[in-house]
Amino acid sequence: MTHRIALIPGDGIGAEVMPSALRCLEALSRRPGLNFEFTDFPYSCEYYARHGVMMPADGIEQLRPHDAILLGAVGYPGVPDHISLWGLLLPIRREFGQYVNLRPVRLLRGLTSALRDRGPEDINYLVVRENNEGEYSDIGGRMYDGLPEAMAIQANVITRKGSERILNYAFRLAESRARQTLAYATKSNGIKHSMPFWDEQVAAMAPRYPAVNVEQYHVDILAANLVTHPDWFDVIVGTNLFGDILSDLGPATAGGIGVAPSANINPDPGVPSMFEPVHGSAPDIAGQDIANPIAMIWTVVMMLEHLNENDAATDLMSALEAVTGEGKVMTRDLGGTAGTVEFTDRVLAELG
Amino acid sequence: MTHRIALIPGDGIGAEVMPSALRCLEALSRRPGLNFEFTDFPYSCEYYARHGVMMPADGIEQLRPHDAILLGAVGYPGVPDHISLWGLLLPIRREFGQYVNLRPVRLLRGLTSALRDRGPEDINYLVVRENNEGEYSDIGGRMYDGLPEAMAIQANVITRKGSERILNYAFRLAESRARQTLAYATKSNGIKHSMPFWDEQVAAMAPRYPAVNVEQYHVDILAANLVTHPDWFDVIVGTNLFGDILSDLGPATAGGIGVAPSANINPDPGVPSMFEPVHGSAPDIAGQDIANPIAMIWTVVMMLEHLNENDAATDLMSALEAVTGEGKVMTRDLGGTAGTVEFTDRVLAELG
Numbered sequence: 001m002t003h004r005i006a007l008i009p010g011d012g013i014g015a016e017v018m019p020s021a022l023r024c025l026e027a028l029s030r031r032p033g034l035n036f037e038f039t040d041f042p043y044s045c046e047y048y049a050r051h052g053v054m055m056p057a058d059g060i061e062q063l064r065p066h067d068a069i070l071l072g073a074v075g076y077p078g079v080p081d082h083i084s085l086w087g088l089l090l091p092i093r094r095e096f097g098q099y100v101n102l103r104p105v106r107l108l109r110g111l112t113s114a115l116r117d118r119g120p121e122d123i124n125y126l127v128v129r130e131n132n133e134g135e136y137s138d139i140g141g142r143m144y145d146g147l148p149e150a151m152a153i154q155a156n157v158i159t160r161k162g163s164e165r166i167l168n169y170a171f172r173l174a175e176s177r178a179r180q181t182l183a184y185a186t187k188s189n190g191i192k193h194s195m196p197f198w199d200e201q202v203a204a205m206a207p208r209y210p211a212v213n214v215e216q217y218h219v220d221i222l223a224a225n226l227v228t229h230p231d232w233f234d235v236i237v238g239t240n241l242f243g244d245i246l247s248d249l250g251p252a253t254a255g256g257i258g259v260a261p262s263a264n265i266n267p268d269p270g271v272p273s274m275f276e277p278v279h280g281s282a283p284d285i286a287g288q289d290i291a292n293p294i295a296m297i298w299t300v301v302m303m304l305e306h307l308n309e310n311d312a313a314t315d316l317m318s319a320l321e322a323v324t325g326e327g328k329v330m331t332r333d334l335g336g337t338a339g340t341v342e343f344t345d346r347v348l349a350e351l352g
Numbered sequence: 353m354t355h356r357i358a359l360i361p362g363d364g365i366g367a368e369v370m371p372s373a374l375r376c377l378e379a380l381s382r383r384p385g386l387n388f389e390f391t392d393f394p395y396s397c398e399y400y401a402r403h404g405v406m407m408p409a410d411g412i413e414q415l416r417p418h419d420a421i422l423l424g425a426v427g428y429p430g431v432p433d434h435i436s437l438w439g440l441l442l443p444i445r446r447e448f449g450q451y452v453n454l455r456p457v458r459l460l461r462g463l464t465s466a467l468r469d470r471g472p473e474d475i476n477y478l479v480v481r482e483n484n485e486g487e488y489s490d491i492g493g494r495m496y497d498g499l500p501e502a503m504a505i506q507a508n509v510i511t512r513k514g515s516e517r518i519l520n521y522a523f524r525l526a527e528s529r530a531r532q533t534l535a536y537a538t539k540s541n542g543i544k545h546s547m548p549f550w551d552e553q554v555a556a557m558a559p560r561y562p563a564v565n566v567e568q569y570h571v572d573i574l575a576a577n578l579v580t581h582p583d584w585f586d587v588i589v590g591t592n593l594f595g596d597i598l599s600d601l602g603p604a605t606a607g608g609i610g611v612a613p614s615a616n617i618n619p620d621p622g623v624p625s626m627f628e629p630v631h632g633s634a635p636d637i638a639g640q641d642i643a644n645p646i647a648m649i650w651t652v653v654m655m656l657e658h659l660n661e662n663d664a665a666t667d668l669m670s671a672l673e674a675v676t677g678e679g680k681v682m683t684r685d686l687g688g689t690a691g692t693v694e695f696t697d698r699v700l701a702e703l704g
């Protein structure tokens with residue numbers, strides 16, 4: 001069986017960590033029965049500079065027939081976010097119904113947490129972010145623009161269908177883990193309409209998963225607890241914005257944004273899911289071979305799991321963690337001297 | 353001159369830390385020229401149990417003639433948030449136009465940060481939270497409730513007037529500090545209508561404060577940086593929700609929520625501002641003399657500053673920090689054994 005993978009290296013360090021991913025996948029594909037067919041898509045700010053759009057009008061259709069999309073990062077100084085992100089990243093997440101954004105936060109062996117006295121046994125949870133609706137809705141606008149009375153209104157749209165599907169995913173995930181604990185982020189003590197509705201969806205679903213301990217946290221307290229009590233958490237579910245914030249905060253306690261992977265998943269067959277490191281294109285450090293490829297390699301592990309290539313996923317993750325655990329070859333952001341290529345070499349050597 | 357102070361001890365540990373505040377104020381009022389007139393308001397969940405409302409219909413009018421309001425905390429299990437908070441705390445903030453929520457984050461001498469290798473010199477910033485509009489708007493509702501098509505829509509309302517007044521406050525504050533740096537939280541790369549409008553208000557105001565370095569951070573990255581680079585920050589301004597999250601996260605790195613003070617300020621004369629610790633009523637630890645009074649005492653310092661009693665404010669803060677710096681008498685949440693009363697005794701002894 002051949003997995004058809006769409007590659008979007010994108011901009012900045014996105015394009016620099018993509019080769020690390022490909023080298024890992026090529027090494028794994030030397031195994032019998034594991035095959036990939038890669039198709040390159042140049043969609044990026046450079047593409048925008050040449051064509052005036054981030055991807056062609058039929059870009060989504062070109063991506064559709066693939067089993068997965070692997071993305072580096074998009075964004076470049078001078079290209080406004082509403083072009084680079086709303087023209088590529090967000091449409092892919094939405095048009096393919098990738099309603100789950102799964103972001104593991106785990107302190108890899110050998111890495112030092114920014115938190116005092118915290119080790120790998122303390123930081124190991126999954127952030128499940130709703131990825132399609134909520135605070136990122138397109139609905140809203142302005143009035144009296146340019147006048148003293150100017151105002152903007154942004155609608156936050158939470159649907160029962162959208163909540164149920166993400167909550168079902170999160171409950172199932174929690175059920176499958178040893179601790180069977182699901183924390184959900186809310187702010188129903190302050191935000192009057194959307195958040196009590198969200199809480200009700202959680203309450204309605206909980207009886208269907210009797211094994212799962214459900215814990216409510218207002219997002220402010222939850223953020224604080226990720227610093228003071230990371231060991232309390234197992235699976236965390238949140239709306240689009242809350243999931244976004246918590247899944248950047250978590251990695252800050254676990255080696256930094258340079259190691260954080262993510263998966264944008266539509267669990268239904270027939271549409272591709274997208275895998276991308278949490279970090280952005282980081283133009284300030286691009287082109288110097290100093291980007292950390294860990295986030296991307298871990299992202300590849302998530303893609304392999306999604307493709308049901310569990311042995312390959314386990315082996316790649318073990319190789320990665322053997323290298324970090326040994327600590328001899330470490331990237332700059334983690335206190336070492338290794339470049340992107342050297343670190344990847346070491347992982348490949350370990351993978352054998 | 354006599355300062356008329358409205359006291360709302362509220363529920364749980366709110367009522368337990370209020371005596372600490374009063375003892376400090378009484379000690380200070382032995383000084384010539386410093387006088388307080390206290391009026392007690394029993395508004396709380398207990399009041400609600402007896403009267404069916406959190407405060408009487410003319411509660412706001414009763415509070416109005418005071419120079420400041422000092423609040424402990426409100427909330428009690430069994431009383432839903434929409435009653436305890438929307439019936440007392442949030443109306444006070446809004447009806448008195450307390451549009452600034454000022455929350456200092458500073459690691460007091462002698463306290464240990466939850467962050468590795470971070471000391472008092474690394475954590476010292478002010479969070480300025482917009483406190484009246486934004487994500488906490490009352491506008492919104494539901495459709496198809498109870499049906500599979502159910503949805504809730506929450507409006508986030510950002511006005512030019514509301515933005516300008518909080519930004520002016522934040523810029524002026526930044527201008528007055530040594531580092532003259534203002535970080536603003538946004539999420540304009542993902543949230544399409546409200547956040548670009550907010551960014552424009554910042555951009556329009558910046559030229560009026562040429563001495564201030566303005567730095568834009570998306571809220572996810574900002575949250576992460578409060579963990580990895582707290583030393584980057586001086587003054588941080590954010591919308592209601594973003595300010596809420598960041599001002600709970602900050603204290604988590606600086607001794608915990610038991611030490612975090614806050615002021616809800618309307619800078620115009622003639623309406624009272626309200627001072628309250630960031631922590632809630634914490635029913636789980638109430639009634640045991642183990643609540644940390646530091647947040648409340650520091651909150652009193654903020655109130656004294658607001659009342660222009662700067663000598664008293666400085667002396668109380670020095671006494672508090674002398675006690676934490678010495679480290680002999682410490683509360684339980686900070687690794688010591690002292691109760692609320694014993695810790696307060698020690699601060700009073702230091703105050704002389």
Ligand SMILES: CC(C)[C@H](C(=O)O)[C@@H](O)C(=O)O
Pocket residue numbers: 189190220437596630
């Ligand atoms: C209790 C809640 C409504 C409140 C808020 O979000 O404003 C609290 O978290 C705070 O920060 O004062």
Ligand SMILES: CC(C)[C@H](C(=O)O)[C@@H](O)C(=O)O
Pocket residue numbers: 085244278541542572
């Ligand atoms: C770039 C931005 C729109 C995006 C988001 O908020 O979704 C990013 O922060 C992420 O988390 O993938």
